[in-house]
Amino acid sequence: MDKGLHSMEGKILKGIGGFYYVQDRAGAVYECKAKGRFRLEGIKPMPGDNVRFSPPSDTEGGSILEIAPRKNALVRPMVANIDLLLIIVSAGKPKPDLGLVDKLLLYAAQGGIPAAIGVSKLDTDRGMAEEIQREYRGSGAPVHCFSARDGRGIADVAELLRGRCVCLAGQSAVGKSSLLNALSPGLCLETGGLSKKTARGRHTTRFSELLPLPGLGATVIDTPGFSILECLETQPEELKEYYPEFAGSVCRFDGCLHWKEPGCGVKGRIAAGEIDENRYTRYTMLLEELLERRKHQYD
Numbered sequence: 472m473d474k475g476l477h478s479m480e481g482k483i484l485k486g487i488g489g490f491y492y493v494q495d496r497a498g499a500v501y502e503c504k505a506k507g508r509f510r511l512e513g514i515k516p517m518p519g520d521n522v523r524f525s526p527p528s529d530t531e532g533g534s535i536l537e538i539a540p541r542k543n544a545l546v547r548p549m550v551a552n553i554d555l556l557l558i559i560v561s562a563g564k565p566k567p568d569l570g571l572v573d574k575l576l577l578y579a580a581q582g583g584i585p586a587a588i589g590v591s592k593l594d595t596d597r598g599m600a601e602e603i604q605r606e607y608r609g610s611g612a613p614v615h616c617f618s619a620r621d622g623r624g625i626a627d628v629a630e631l632l633r634g635r636c637v638c639l640a641g642q643s644a645v646g647k648s649s650l651l652n653a654l655s656p657g658l659c660l661e662t663g664g665l666s667k668k669t670a671r672g673r674h675t676t677r678f679s680e681l682l683p684l685p686g687l688g689a690t691v692i693d694t695p696g697f698s699i700l701e702c703l704e705t706q707p708e709e710l711k712e713y714y715p716e717f718a719g720s721v722c723r724f725d726g727c728l729h730w731k732e733p734g735c736g737v738k739g740r741i742a743a744g745e746i747d748e749n750r751y752t753r754y755t756m757l758l759e760e761l762l763e764r765r766k767h768q769y770d
């Protein structure tokens with residue numbers, strides 16, 4: 472128990488080859504190993520974990536002693552205790568994949584993680600940025616438009632991130648790393664062109680890394696986010712619950728999926744301009760995908 476005397480509290484930034492890099496409140500980083508007991512208990516420390524640790528001394532290496540209960544955890548990228556999933560979509564190139572945005576919103580909601588949408592490259596297509604903002608007005612996720620190139624909207628995104636642990640997600644080349652560089656120029660993250668797809672292997676490292684943004688008291692995790700979608704497990708009947716804009720619609724049938732049923736109140740509200748039609752159309756596509764998947768489960 473004497474170890475407790477020298478123990479400190481911190482957050483795991485990354486793990487590599489059995490070592491964990493733990494940052495204390497003051498910003499210093501310590502190399503630690505996990506106690507064997509964690510392996511016995513089947514617990515693997517992950518980036519984002521809040522831990523109690525004993526720092527390395529002259530005679531002994533650093534050691535993680537205790538892991539605080541996680542409020543949430545993503546599998547890919549592997550990270551715990553996310554305060555916000557920031558979904559980035561480009562107003563210009565690459566062509567916005569709003570179906571992916573919808574799925575990421577669903578993924579965040581299922582994990583109990585608040586989500587926000589960042590529309591990047593505002594400098595290239597203002598009209599498209601405004602269209603995306605319109606489509607997600609009822610989604611419950613705030614939408615922030617910005618340009619890492621000319622700096623517009625960056626201050627608002629900085630406020631959104633302040634003091635939080637934020638996971639970025641979105642298609643390749645939408646400008647996630649460019650955004651982080653604009654927020655914190657000292658990071659010097661590598662950015663690339665649209666053809667960067669071929670270099671994808673470099674991003675799919677097994678280890679997620681939390682990057683501190685000192686000026687904002689925030690930590691961020693920069694990731695090629697599309698891989699986190701493999702584990703979407705939603706029942707078709709539940710899907711509509713994840714669309715706040717549908718709430719309060721009055722349908723003729725109980726349990727209306729807002730799909731092909733007659734007397735569906737959602738469709739009436741689309742006609743009245745209260746629900747965005749494109750977001751609804753993508754809802755039906757996702758619903759059909761989930762129904763199809765279920766059908767094949769029992770084939």
Ligand SMILES: Nc1nc2c(ncn2[C@@H]2O[C@H](COP(=O)(O)OP(=O)(O)OP(=O)(O)O)[C@@H](O)[C@H]2O)c(=O)[nH]1
Pocket residue numbers: 591592593594595617618619620621641642643644645646647648649650661662663664665667674694695696
């Ligand atoms: N016009 C314009 N181009 C931008 C902006 N932000 C980023 N870009 C360009 O978009 C390309 C991709 O940017 P990255 O920041 O590497 O994109 P990423 O999302 O990190 O891509 P991955 O790491 O592959 O997932 C680069 O050529 C950037 O210069 C912007 O606000 N406006």
Ligand SMILES: [Mg+2]
Pocket residue numbers: 647648649661662693
């Ligand atoms: Mg990047």
Ligand SMILES: [Zn+2]
Pocket residue numbers: 720722727728729730732734735736737738
């Ligand atoms: Zn309905």
